Amino acid sequence: MTQVRVRYAPSPTGYPHIGNIRTALFNWLFARHSSESIMTKGSFILRIEDTDMTRKVEGAVDTILESLRWLGLDWDEGPEVGGDFGPYFQSQRLNLYQSAAKQMIEQGYAYPCYCSPERLDELRTRQMQRKQPTGYDRHCRDLTLSERSHFEEQGIIPVVRFKIPPGKTTFRDLIRGNVTFSNNTLDDFIILKSDGFPTYHLANVVDDHLMQISHVLRADEWLSSTPRHILMYQSLGYEPPLFAHLTMIMGPDHTKLSKRYGATSLIEYRQQGYLPEAIINFLALLGWSLDDKTTIISREDLIKHFSLERLSKTAAVFDIKKLNWMNGVYIRQLSSEEFTQRALPFLENGLPHEMEHPLYHNASTGMDYVSQIAPLIQERVRYLAEVPELSRFFFTEILEYDTTLLLQKGMDKERATSALQTAHERLSILSSFDASSLEELLRPLAVELNLKTGELFGLLRVATTGQTAAPPLFQTMAVLGKEQCLKRIALALEKLLTATS
RNA sequence: GCCUCCAUCGUCUAGUGGCCGAGGACAUCGGCCUUUCACGCCGAAAACAGGGAUUCGAAUUCCCUUGGAGGCACCA
Numbered sequence: 001m002t003q004v005r006v007r008y009a010p011s012p013t014g015y016p017h018i019g020n021i022r023t024a025l026f027n028w029l030f031a032r033h034s035s036e037s038i039m040t041k042g043s044f045i046l047r048i049e050d051t052d053m054t055r056k057v058e059g060a061v062d063t064i065l066e067s068l069r070w071l072g073l074d075w076d077e078g079p080e081v082g083g084d085f086g087p088y089f090q091s092q093r094l095n096l097y098q099s100a101a102k103q104m105i106e107q108g109y110a111y112p113c114y115c116s117p118e119r120l121d122e123l124r125t126r127q128m129q130r131k132q133p134t135g136y137d138r139h140c141r142d143l144t145l146s147e148r149s150h151f152e153e154q155g156i157i158p159v160v161r162f163k164i165p166p167g168k169t170t171f172r173d174l175i176r177g178n179v180t181f182s183n184n185t186l187d188d189f190i191i192l193k194s195d196g197f198p199t200y201h202l203a204n205v206v207d208d209h210l211m212q213i214s215h216v217l218r219a220d221e222w223l224s225s226t227p228r229h230i231l232m233y234q235s236l237g238y239e240p241p242l243f244a245h246l247t248m249i250m251g252p253d254h255t256k257l258s259k260r261y262g263a264t265s266l267i268e269y270r271q272q273g274y275l276p277e278a279i280i281n282f283l284a285l286l287g288w289s290l291d292d293k294t295t296i297i298s299r300e301d302l303i304k305h306f307s308l309e310r311l312s313k314t315a316a317v318f319d320i321k322k323l324n325w326m327n328g329v330y331i332r333q334l335s336s337e338e339f340t341q342r343a344l345p346f347l348e349n350g351l352p353h354e355m356e357h358p359l360y361h362n363a364s365t366g367m368d369y370v371s372q373i374a375p376l377i378q379e380r381v382r383y384l385a386e387v388p389e390l391s392r393f394f395f396t397e398i399l400e401y402d403t404t405l406l407l408q409k410g411m412d413k414e415r416a417t418s419a420l421q422t423a424h425e426r427l428s429i430l431s432s433f434d435a436s437s438l439e440e441l442l443r444p445l446a447v448e449l450n451l452k453t454g455e456l457f458g459l460l461r462v463a464t465t466g467q468t469a470a471p472p473l474f475q476t477m478a479v480l481g482k483e484q485c486l487k488r489i490a491l492a493l494e495k496l497l498t499a500t501s
Numbered sequence: 502g503c504c505u506c507c508a509u510c511g512u513c514u515a516g517u518g519g520c521c522g523a524g525g526a527c528a529u530c531g532g533c534c535u536u537u538c539a540c541g542c543c544g545a546a547a548a549c550a551g552g553g554a555u556u557c558g559a560a561u562u563c564c565c566u567u568g569g570a571g572g573c574a575c576c577a
Contacts, residue, residue, distance in 0.1 A: 011577050052576055117575070124574085133503040134573055159575050176506070185504050185573090193575040200577045224505055224572040247507085247570095254569075285513065285526090292515035293525045312514080315570060319512050322527040332540075380539045390538095442536090457536035469538035 004034035005214045007045040008068075008075075009204070012060035013052060015265035016067045018318055019219065019249040019257045022283045026246060027217045028073045029284070029306040036304060045211060046078030049204070050091045051197045067266045071276045072299070077211075085211040090203050097198035100206050100236060101160045101191055109235035110191060112158035113140040114151040135187030136161065160192035162201075162232060169227035174215075174244035175311050181227040189228060205229050209238040217308075220245045220315070221256070244308055247287050247315045254317060262318060273346055273384020274323070278330040282323050286316045296329060328382040340374040343387045350388030351395055369394075372479045376471035394480065399466035399488060403499040406462050406492055411451075416459055417496050419449050423460060424489045433482040435474040442474070463492035 008024040010016060016024070027044060034042030046068070048061055065079060077083025087093060104110035113136075120136070127134045141163065143151075151158070164187065170180040191202035198206070208216060223245045233240040251262030269279060277299065284302050285295065288311050331339065347370065377390045393399060407416055423445065430441055446456040457473050464477055464485055477485050 009577095013577065049577065055576065113575095120574085128502075131502040135503095173506095179505070181504070187573080190575055195575075197575085199575075204577090219571095220506075221571055221577095227505095245506085250570080252512095256571075282513095287513090289514055291525090295513090295526045314507060314514095316514090317512060319527070322513065325527055328540090377539095379541095439536095446536090452536090454536050461537060467537090471538080473536060 002034075002040040003212070003214060004031060004040055004042040005045060005212055006031050006042070006217055007047050007208070007211065007213055008073075009047045009049050009207075009218075010064050011049040011052065011055075011200075012064065013055040013057055014259075015057075015060060015063045015267060017257055017263040017265055018269075018283065019263070021067060021071065021266050021279075022249060022286060023217065023219055023246055024068060024073055025071070025280065025283050026288070026306075026311070028075075029302055030215065030217060030308065031076075032303045033306040043076040044074070045083070045085075045213070046075040046088065047207060047211070048079060048089045049200065050089055051200065051203050053195070053197065063265070063267060070266070070270055071280055090198070090207065093203075093207070094196060094198070096210065097192065097202050097206055098196065101198070101202060104162070104191070104232075104235055105160065107235070108163070110160050110162050111141055111143070111188075112148060113161045113188075113190070114143075114148075114156045114158050115139055133185065136189070138188055141188060157194045159190045159194050161188040162191050162228070162235075164188055164228075164231065169230050171226060171230050171240070171243060173223070173226075174242055174308050175247075175313060176223075176245065179223070179226070181224075183227070183231075186228060186231075191232070201225060201228055201232065205232045205236070205238070208241055209233070209236070213241050215242045215244060217244045217246060220248045244311065247312055249286055250315050250317045252317065257318070271385070273342075273381075273387070274327050275330045275342075278323070278327040281330070282326050286318070287312045296326070324382040331381055331384075332379050334378070336375050336378065337371070339378045340371045343374055343377075343381075343384055344370060346384040346387045347391070350385060351392060369479075376475055376479065380471065393465045393467060393470070399491070401462065401466035403495045405466075405468060406459060406496060411455060411459070413496060415449075415451070417493060419451060419456060419459055420463060420489055420493050420496070422449060423456070424486060424493070427482070427489070428486055430482070433478055433485075435472075435478045438474040438477055460489070464488045 006027040008027050010020060010024075031042035031044035034040045046065075048064070050056060050061075061079070068075065075081060077085060078088045082088075090097075101110060105112065115136075119139075123137055124134050140158075140161070164183050167183050168180055169183055169186075170178055172178050189201060190199050192198055207213075226243055226245070230240055232238075248256055251257050253261055255261070257263040266279075270276075280299055280302070281297055284297070284306075288306070290297060290301075290305050290310070334342065373391050373394050377387060380390055381387055406420075407413065423442070426441055426445060427438075430437060442456065442460070443453060446453045449456060458468070460477075461470055461473050462468060464473075464480060470476060480488075
């Protein structure tokens with residue numbers, strides 16, 4: 001049985017964004033797809049790469065776990081669930097990296113470096129001025145033992161650098177094929193910092209080996225450090241895993257997602273009311289495709305059909321408009337009850353304070369009211385944060401709107417006034433206030449008043465909702481109820497009479 | 502500057518030598534449905550970066566140019 005072991009290895013220096021999460025998704029899909037066959041077993045491992053004490057962000061680990069959980073990307077090994085290869089926090093594995101570094105020094109693959117940060121800065125500046133490639137000049141590479149102890153006596157704590165051998169390094173990338181680097185374009189990079197923590201390169205290689213990772217699916221930005229990793233695997237006597245460098249997701253400016261542009265935390269999408277199933281679908285199709293026409297695809301089908309072969313080579317620009325559309329598709333697929341449930345928190349939080357909150361006075365009648373409203377807005381919503389603004393007129397006593405909205409184009413004040421008056425009279429004696437009764441009353445009324453149906457309905461729409469665009473009129477009025485409708489029409493009349501006079 | 506990767510409609514993509522006078526989706530525009538909005542339906546516009554080479558035949562193979570991206574920290 002073939003073991004597919006993949007990992008998502010975020011560093012808690014920030015909150016995961018769309019790009020980070022898509023990497024997690026592809027790893028997860030690959031693992032779950034592998035488990036579909038009886039010949040293979042796939043494991044998805046979560047490892048926290050917290051080796052930079054200076055950039056650590058409080059709460060980042062929790063947010064990472066929460067983001068994955070929200071999307072349903074469950075991990076087989078890692079924080080909270082444990083596993084046979086733990087611990088899964090790199091900060092708890094320092095001895096492993098240190099002994100690997102020690103081994104490399106002893107075997108001549110690495111060396112201590114005593115250069116000060118100042119010297120390195122200067123070096124870099126000089127190289128850039130001369131338009132030379134930047135990189136360490138191997139100043140400490142061949143220090144004698146006595147030179148080393150001289151520095152040690154001064155209390156200088158060295159870093160450990162990897163000794164790049166001459167030659168070329170070639171590796172096969174599952175997405176791009178063979179990639180070759182001349183080793184002389186690589187510099188003697190740091191593997192162990194002076195605080196005893198490893199850099200990414202060391203920790204990553206040691207852990208991927210120790211955790212028996214079979215495939216490294218990571219973002220494209222790592223492609224150029226892969227030869228370093230290969231060289232390290234070789235010097236440690238490890239068999240390297242297979243690599244697949246995923247294309248990056250670009251912001252609207254066509255560059256890497258950054259704090260400045262587009263790197264919105266995934267959690268914010270949840271706050272905006274995007275559905276996890278829509279996010280999964282959308283992200284999966286950013287850099288992967290099933291065929292020439294599939295755009296809406298379930299998680300199950302994704303797992304069933306996912307394959308490395310169909311990963312794209314070109315970077316993708318994140319298009320929020322397409323996400324909005326797709327999220328709308330998923331929202332419309334929800335049952336009315338489920339939509340109500342999901343929309344409720346957004347309604348509770350999104351309505352202005354002065355408004356009647358749906359569940360404030362009476363939870364059960366409030367809930368009943370909300371579930372009548374929900375179907376009216378469900379097909380108009382793209383993400384749940386839009387729910388409050390689309391339905392706010394259901395929850396307010398005082399409608400704020402410009403009186404001129406009442407006057408449909410070509411309609412004067414007198415006609416509007418008399419139409420509203422007649423409508424008010426007829427509605428007040430209407431016994432059953434449901435949508436079809438309202439339609440039966442109002443359609444003929446338009447004829448009677450010599451108005452186009454659109455004119456009368458438009459007028460009533462503004463009077464009852466304060467808006468020119470709203471859910472279907474009769475259903476809206478039915479939900480609002482007779483009392484509320486009459487009140488609002490009366491108010492509209494008042495507005496008309498006091499306004500332009 | 503150096504290294505590496507990439508190159509089909511505005512965007513996501515299908516396309517692995519003839520099925521391509523390039524397909525789908527979002528967005529855009531037009532129409533239908535319709536009491537408005539939305540949904541839905543129909544339609545339009547919209548791309549193989551350029552140049553060579555290979556071949557009977559190239560979006561598909563090769564080379565060059567150009568363009569874009571990523572990397573070049575005691576960050577990951």
